[in-house]
Amino acid sequence: MSEEREILTYEMFGTAMRELAQTVIDDYRPDVVLSIARGGLLIGGALGYALGIKNVSVINVEFYTDVDQRLEQPVMLPPTPEAVDLTGMKVLIADDVADTGGTLRLVQEYCAAHVAESRTAVIYEKPHSVITPDYSWRTTDRWIDFPWSNQPPVTPR
Numbered sequence: 001m002s003e004e005r006e007i008l009t010y011e012m013f014g015t016a017m018r019e020l021a022q023t024v025i026d027d028y029r030p031d032v033v034l035s036i037a038r039g040g041l042l043i044g045g046a047l048g049y050a051l052g053i054k055n056v057s058v059i060n061v062e063f064y065t066d067v068d069q070r071l072e073q074p075v076m077l078p079p080t081p082e083a084v085d086l087t088g089m090k091v092l093i094a095d096d097v098a099d100t101g102g103t104l105r106l107v108q109e110y111c112a113a114h115v116a117e118s119r120t121a122v123i124y125e126k127p128h129s130v131i132t133p134d135y136s137w138r139t140t141d142r143w144i145d146f147p148w149s150n151q152p153p154v155t156p157r
Contacts (some may be wrong), residue, residue, distance in 0.1 A: 006142040016123050016137040024135050028129030030092035039096035061103045091118040098122045101129035
């Protein structure tokens with residue numbers, strides 16, 4: 001991985017979401033946006049607004065434990081959406097980055113038996129990801145500083 005970082009600002013995020021949404025809607029008409037928490041929460045919400053989709057849901061997957069440190073395998077954390085809630089739907093799975101691709105693959109496999117179709121959308125994809133997202137805004141091999149996670153958590157004063 002390059003020592004340089006990819007910097008995403010909130011202003012660039014707005015541009016990225018509009019451009020990503022346009023790419024999606026030109027090709028696919030999802031019924032629901034399924035956001036992968038935590039990184040995909042803002043992406044899923046922004047895509048929901050940009051695509052005019054009110055049905056936005058969340059699935060929580062833990063993989064990263066710190067900067068460039070991750071578990072061996074991604075793990076789904078409760079509560080998970082009931083598969084019956086997604087039955088027959090066209091789902092757009094949204095996340096911030098397809099780094100290893102393991103998280104996206106886990107969620108696609110979870111949905112596979114129940115949904116009519118699922119596709120993936122991310123802001124960034126990495127060249128070494130095990131899956132190629134259906135839609136991405138940019139490709140990078142750098143570590144990415146997202147505006148919502150580039151500072152430590154707020155602590156009591």
